[in-house]
Amino acid sequence: xxxxxxxxxxxxxxxxxxxxxxxxxxxxxxxxxxxxxxxxxxxxxxxxxxxxxxxxxxxxxxxxxxxxxxxxxxxxxxxxxxxxxxxxxxxxxxxxxxxxxxxxxxxxxxxxxxxxxxxxxxxxxxxxxxxxxxxxxxxxxxxxxxxxxxxxxxxxxxxxxxxxxxxxxxxxxxxxxxxxxxxxxxxxxxxxxxxxxxxxxxxxxxxxxxxxxxxxxxxxxxxxxxxxxx
Amino acid sequence: xxxxxxxxxxxxxxxxxxxxxxxxxxxxxxxxxxxxxxxxxxxxxxxxxxxxxxxxxxxxxxxxxxxxxxxxxxxxxxxxxxxxxxxxxxxxxxxxxxxxxxxxxxxxxxxxxxxxxxxxxxxxxxxxxxxxxxxxxxxxxxxxxxxxxxxxxxxxxxxxxxxxxxxxxxxxxxxxxxxxxxxxxxxxxxxxxxxxxxxxxxxxxxxxxxxxxxxxxxxxxxxxx
Numbered sequence: 353x354x355x356x357x358x359x360x361x362x363x364x365x366x367x368x369x370x371x372x373x374x375x376x377x378x379x380x381x382x383x384x385x386x387x388x389x390x391x392x393x394x395x396x397x398x399x400x401x402x403x404x405x406x407x408x409x410x411x412x413x414x415x416x417x418x419x420x421x422x423x424x425x426x427x428x429x430x431x432x433x434x435x436x437x438x439x440x441x442x443x444x445x446x447x448x449x450x451x452x453x454x455x456x457x458x459x460x461x462x463x464x465x466x467x468x469x470x471x472x473x474x475x476x477x478x479x480x481x482x483x484x485x486x487x488x489x490x491x492x493x494x495x496x497x498x499x500x501x502x503x504x505x506x507x508x509x510x511x512x513x514x515x516x517x518x519x520x521x522x523x524x525x526x527x528x529x530x531x532x533x534x535x536x537x538x539x540x541x542x543x544x545x546x547x548x549x550x551x552x553x554x555x556x557x558x559x560x561x562x563x564x565x566x567x568x569x570x571x572x573x574x575x576x577x578x579x580x581x582x
Numbered sequence: 583x584x585x586x587x588x589x590x591x592x593x594x595x596x597x598x599x600x601x602x603x604x605x606x607x608x609x610x611x612x613x614x615x616x617x618x619x620x621x622x623x624x625x626x627x628x629x630x631x632x633x634x635x636x637x638x639x640x641x642x643x644x645x646x647x648x649x650x651x652x653x654x655x656x657x658x659x660x661x662x663x664x665x666x667x668x669x670x671x672x673x674x675x676x677x678x679x680x681x682x683x684x685x686x687x688x689x690x691x692x693x694x695x696x697x698x699x700x701x702x703x704x705x706x707x708x709x710x711x712x713x714x715x716x717x718x719x720x721x722x723x724x725x726x727x728x729x730x731x732x733x734x735x736x737x738x739x740x741x742x743x744x745x746x747x748x749x750x751x752x753x754x755x756x757x758x759x760x761x762x763x764x765x766x767x768x769x770x771x772x773x774x775x776x777x778x779x780x781x782x783x784x785x786x787x788x789x790x791x792x793x794x795x796x797x798x799x800x801x802x803x804x805x806x807x
Contacts, residue, residue, distance in 0.1 A: 376730045418803060466757075474754035481751060482740045497800045498751060501730060504792060505755045512758040512785055516765065 358557070359558065361550035368543035375536035383533065389453045396446040398544035403439035403468060405520035405548065406432050414496035426492035427559030428500060430482060431552050433475050439548070440472035463514040470509045474502040488566050497568060585677050585757050592673070600659065603791035604612055604656050607689055611759030614647035618704055629706045636707035637768035640697055641723065641760055646689045648727045649749050650734040655686050660739055664807065666707040679732065683797070687728035687800070695721035704772075710773040719766045722786045726759035729793040 376394030383390040384434040410432035446460045447465065457467065478498050485491035529537070600606060621639040625632050632639075659682075668678060673718040698716055702709060707717055731752055738748040766782040 361719060418800070470754050470757050474751075477747070479751040480743075481737070481741075481747060484743050484747060490740075493803050493806070497733070497737075497804055500800065501733070501755055501793075501796065504796060507756065508758040508785075508789060508792075512761050515781065515785070516761060 361519035365546040365550045372540035374544035380531050380536045392450045394540045398541045399439050399442040402548045403443045406436035410499050414499035417496040423563050430559045433478050435551050436475045463510050466513040467510040471506050587678035596685040610647045610651050614643050617643040632705040633707040636705040637764050640701040641764050644694050652688050652731040656739040657734040670781050679798050679801035683728045683732040687725050690724035709771050711770040714768050721729045723763035725790045729797045730755050733797040759789045
């Protein structure tokens with residue numbers, strides 16, 4: 353089962369992304385108002401969705417860790433945090449490229465943009481914290497606490513910036529979008545979801561392996577060996 | 583000991599410690615004043631621009647100097663293993679958090695009270711709705727800094743690279759608190775014809791309540807061995 357996931361997920365992800373790109377770039381019709389530019393939506397919308405799904409997983413895994421102190425939950429939280437940073441980066445970059453021709457600006461202080469940007473930088477802080485703590489139990493606890501604080505923060509950022517300023521369009525629903533545009537979008541969302549799962553699963557496995565290695569080597573010993581060799 | 587008595591005893595201990603040296607609050611105060619001065623150089627000599635941005639500069643100066651206060655307040659607990667000793671005395675972790683965060687909020691608040699008139703004078707700003715309201719915003723805003731600030735400072739002082747990590751963890755979380763504080767302050771300073779101050783204060787109060795509860799509950803896990 354695990355072997356099937358290890359190889360199967362990335363392969364399926366690759367196939368779906370290629371199919372999705374073909375659908376989005378070739379099959380989907382040109383949009384009336386925005387022209388060809390809108391096609392970046394087929395990457396932007398799925399990455400935006402994944403950059404909210406990933407931190408949700410980190411939050412749940414962190415809660416589970418605080419209650420049960422399970423190593424698996426900690427490894428899942430770590431994997432989720434890295435995937436969050438990756439997808440939030442993609443979301444911000446594609447959003448910027450999308451915003452320039454359609455809104456006329458690379459960046460605006462819109463609630464959604466701002467909260468994804470805060471989410472992004474907060475999770476970079478989270479990952480930095482993980483790098484700086486050597487003790488695996490302390491690292492897991494402190495980063496779980498940090499993840500929960502960030503998770504509470506992001507919705508507040510959203511609402512506070514919404515009061516402050518707004519420009520982003522309301523979310524479109526499939527009912528307001530023509531089926532010929534919506535169908536490739538659904539395919540692309542599925543494709544990026546499988547990419548997300550593949551990355552999460554792979555990083556989770558690496559995290560588990562790292563945990564096992566940390567447990568089998570006493571803290572400090574590898575450093576002593578390194579220091580002695582020229 | 584009851585929870586309240588533990589908190590009172592611990593706050594008294596922190597205040598006594600600070601009173602004996604007074605170095606921490608003095609140094610931070612001059613750092614904050616210096617920051618206010620530097621903002622006016624960065625903004626240029628145009629008085630109108632400085633006055634318009636005064637609330638933002640005030641809160642940035644307060645935020646930057648609070649980080650120094652927060653880091654120091656926990657560093658003294660690690661010297662001579664004081665934190666270890668407190669834990670050995672079976673002090674309630676929640677009382678420990680509330681006392682530390684209250685002391686930090688108090689120092690940040692005092693700092694803010696000194697900075698407000700200096701900022702108003704230095705940037706040529708007005709306070710149309712009166713100083714007492716502005717001081718109220720400073721109180722709510724410093725409570726917002728103190729709760730997550732104390733929790734993150736406790737983590738940061740125990741690891742390498744603490745000076746970089748504390749702001750990196752704290753500033754993103756404080757964005758809504760900072761935004762609400764700056765908006766409320768600027769409405770109080772520049773006038774509030776639409777009556778929006780209340781909603782920003784409400785946001786700030788909700789932010790305070792959420793983080794004080796959340797951090798109090800989680801603090802035990804942060805300091806456990």
